[in-house]
Amino acid sequence: MVDCHNQRGGALKSGSEAAQDSVLDTFFLLKQSWSTMPIDIAKSQAIIAAEAIPILQMLMKTCPPSFHERADTLLHCLPGCLTVTIKRGNNLKQSMGSTNAFCQLTIGNGPPKQTKVVNHSTSPEWKEGFTWAFDVPPKGQKLHIVCKSKNTFGK
Helix, strand or coil, X not given: CHHHHHHHHHHHHHCCHHHHHHHHHHHHHHHHHHHHCCHHHHHHHHHHHHCCHHHHHHHHHHCCHHHXXXXXXXXXXXXXXXXXXXXXXXXXCCCCCCCCEEEEEEECCCXXXXXXXXXXXXXCEEEEEEEEEECCCCCCCCEEEEEEECCCCCC
């Protein structure tokens, strides 16, 4: 399966127009069958297909117009991940007492994720990464990042 996927990726990157067309057809067939597959197989197929996202994006810039609609449709239904790294805060405002800063991240109505608390610093460093996995792209959802202090519960 992985070897087959590697061949499809190679054909998308540097194959002939006919090979690229065939690979797009294969991804479309996979996409259409996900809903009828057992969930574990569908997810593994979707994850493999998601690795084609950068290649599909490149094809959108270089491929013939006949590919655009299919490549664009695939890009809007494939799963993927969003990774956000919170590096640091600079010159955070101190309202009362010392700043015990942390950041809280949310996407849509999902549960919040939170950095560790950095005590007694108006310029804390976290260098923490958070990843969200999506079965389909999170259209219309926004990432909210709020920096708070543990003592005051204010922003």
